[in-house]
Amino acid sequence: MLAKAVHNAAWGQLRQFITDKTARAGAMLVAVDPRETLQTCPDCGTVVAKMLPDRTHRCD
Numbered sequence: 001m002l003a004k005a006v007h008n009a010a011w012g013q014l015r016q017f018i019t020d021k022t023a024r025a026g027a028m029l030v031a032v033d034p035r036e037t038l039q040t041c042p043d044c045g046t047v048v049a050k051m052l053p054d055r056t057h058r059c060d
Ligand SMILES: [Zn+2]
Pocket: 041, 042, 043, 044, 045, 046, 059, 060
């Protein structure tokens, strides 16, 4: 339980740090849903399912 709280606090601190850093640089942080971001083809938008050993994207 404590480990989970520490884990969550660490991510919160990291996010706050990045938010402050981007604001100081005159930029804006945009959080995105990470689900399937590495499985979506950047060219056509098709979701190509990958397993962990799959290191390169190949769209048919
Ligand atoms: Zn594609």
